[in-house]
Amino acid sequence: MNNIEQMELEGKRVFLRVDFNVPLDSAGKITDDNRIRMVLPTIRYALDHGACLALASHMGRPKGERKLEFSLRPAADRLGEILGRPVDLAPDCIGPEKESLIREMKAGDLVLLENLRFHPGETKNDESFARELSLGTEVFINDAFAACHRAHASVAAIVKFYKEKGAGFLLRKEMETFEQSVKKPERPFAAIIGGAKVSDKLGVLDNLINLVDILLIGGAMANTFLRAQGYNTGKSLVEEDLVETAAKLMKRAESLGKVLLVPTDAVTGAELSADTSTRLTSVKDVRSDEMILDIGPDTVDRYKKALVGAKTIVWNGPVGAFELEPFSKGTFALVDAVAASSAFSVIGGGDTGAAVARSGKKEQVSYISTGGGAFLELLEGKTLPGVAALEE
Numbered sequence: 001m002n003n004i005e006q007m008e009l010e011g012k013r014v015f016l017r018v019d020f021n022v023p024l025d026s027a028g029k030i031t032d033d034n035r036i037r038m039v040l041p042t043i044r045y046a047l048d049h050g051a052c053l054a055l056a057s058h059m060g061r062p063k064g065e066r067k068l069e070f071s072l073r074p075a076a077d078r079l080g081e082i083l084g085r086p087v088d089l090a091p092d093c094i095g096p097e098k099e100s101l102i103r104e105m106k107a108g109d110l111v112l113l114e115n116l117r118f119h120p121g122e123t124k125n126d127e128s129f130a131r132e133l134s135l136g137t138e139v140f141i142n143d144a145f146a147a148c149h150r151a152h153a154s155v156a157a158i159v160k161f162y163k164e165k166g167a168g169f170l171l172r173k174e175m176e177t178f179e180q181s182v183k184k185p186e187r188p189f190a191a192i193i194g195g196a197k198v199s200d201k202l203g204v205l206d207n208l209i210n211l212v213d214i215l216l217i218g219g220a221m222a223n224t225f226l227r228a229q230g231y232n233t234g235k236s237l238v239e240e241d242l243v244e245t246a247a248k249l250m251k252r253a254e255s256l257g258k259v260l261l262v263p264t265d266a267v268t269g270a271e272l273s274a275d276t277s278t279r280l281t282s283v284k285d286v287r288s289d290e291m292i293l294d295i296g297p298d299t300v301d302r303y304k305k306a307l308v309g310a311k312t313i314v315w316n317g318p319v320g321a322f323e324l325e326p327f328s329k330g331t332f333a334l335v336d337a338v339a340a341s342s343a344f345s346v347i348g349g350g351d352t353g354a355a356v357a358r359s360g361k362k363e364q365v366s367y368i369s370t371g372g373g374a375f376l377e378l379l380e381g382k383t384l385p386g387v388a389a390l391e392e
Contacts, residue, residue: 001175001390002166004042004141010050013102015137016042016168017154019144019370020057020075020112030074035146036082038370042143042168043083043110053110054102054137055079056093056154058147064120076112087112094119094132102136122153130157143168145175146349146371148386155386165390170370175387177367178378181346186311187213190343192303192334194219194352195317198242203380204316205249214259214310216303218295218319218330225250225262226292231283234268234290261306265296267320267327274324294320295330304337313338316348316376322355331355339364348375 018039023031030036046053062070073089080087090098093113101111116122121129130153134140140162142148147155148171159165167175191212193201198221208215217225220237227238228247253260266283268290269276280296281287295303307313315338322331332355338345339361347353347365350372356362369375374384 001172001387003172004045004166004168007139007141007164007166009046009139011107012051012139012164013105013137014046014051014053014139014141015134015158015162016046016053016055017140017142017144017147018055018057019146020055020072020079021059021146022075022078024074028069028074030078033078033082035370036075036079038170039143039168040082042141042170045169046141047108047110050107051139052102052105052107054098055110055112056116056133057112057144058117058122058152058154059115060117062115062117064117064123066118070115070117072112072115079112090114092118094129094135099136116152116154123150125151125153125157127153127157127160129153131161133158134161138162138164140165141168142166142386142390143170144386145171145369146374148371148384149374149377149382151385156389159389159392167390171387173367174369174371174374177346177369178375181312181314181344181367182211182379185211186344188310189312190214190216190307190310190314192216192218192313192315192319192338193317194221194319194331196220196237198224198239198246201317201376202242202245203382204376207381208379209249209253209256209258209260212258214306215253215261216306217260217262218299218303218334219317220292221317222263222295222319223292226283229262232286232288233292234286234288236286236290236292259306261302263292263295263299264302265298266292267294267296267329269293269326272321272324274326276326278326293324294322294327300330300333303334307337307341307343310341310343313341313343313345314348314379315346315352316350316372316379318351318355322351332359335359335361348372348379
């Protein structure tokens with residue numbers, strides 16, 4: 001896959017796909033600008049090397065309609081603040097006004113195109129829409145790792161309209177990190193997989209069992225594994241149709257000589273609420289009126305011991321309802337353990353990345369991925385459409 005440092009940018013008009021799908025509060029203000037900051041090295045490199053940049057991104061899910069609440073105006077303003085220069089927002093990502101803006105740009109200029117998903121052709125990977133997106137530009141750079149698992153026009157179909165194409169610094173870093181942590185890990189290789197549903201990560205678990213030495217299961221998805229062991233899980237979320245699958249995964253791990261651990265104790269609540277009554281219990285003694293909402297201290301100790309000596313750690317999915325204080329201790333205890341480890345540690349974005357950020361230990365892990373869904377698909381062994389398009 002070609003990358004930005006191998007490309008001639010001087011005087012070129014560049015279509016740069018970024019991911020500015022940042023969270024906004026009720027007033028439309030950005031609450032976390034990390035996704036903007038992560039592509040700054042690519043933006044600055046291209047501008048310093050004489051390129052004219054047309055940045056393109058999606059925002060939210062407007063479902064092919066122009067909706068003001070999904071405008072990229074807040075992202076344009078924040079990027080301008082960070083760069084210390086105004087950033088124009090084009091009224092659209094296609095059409096004569098966009099093409100005129102790009103034609104008038106000089107070396108070092110940049111413009112942010114309006115939300116790609118205002119057009120249904122984006123999510124449909126429509127070639128005619130992709131061709132319109134490309135008009136006026138000569139070079140394509142993809143630096144939107146978090147969008148690469150989608151076969152959308154701005155990451156997949158568009159690539160065929162360029163002779164010069166490649167990855168930005170962020171996309172290259174994401175793929176190199178995945179290569180180092182999953183494809184060619186230093187062993188022992190441990191993975192922590194949490195989150196709500198086994199169904200969301202069944203492919204990940206199925207693939208990882210072949211790759212890891214140690215697999216730690218947490219979050220609500222662990223309840224399905226506990227049910228497979230014959231335990232009562234009360235009112236906890238359980239995917240009944242996957243109980244047998246969970247049992248087979250545990251047997252397979254054992255036959256392969258892999259360490260697969262599930263919780264032995266839990267913090268329960270009457271309901272998923274910050275002010276619910278809580279109880280610490282063995283997983284063997286969960287009552288019928290309780291929900292399992294966090295791992296307990298015995299499980300934390302077992303998981304910490306399993307991580308001792310690991311040379312590579314990959315983590316995707318919190319091990320409890322960490323956003324609620326009574327059920328945050330398990331996740332934050334594992335954050336401490338991973339942060340204190342000398343292992344090459346990779347956090348799979350999303351809620352897990354948010355937990356690490358909240359803990360203040362962000363600088364003590366090796367890498368936090370910017371793409372939850374894209375990272376998961378890589379863990380599942382899938383090829384990302386946005387990456388495959390650049391490699392063709």
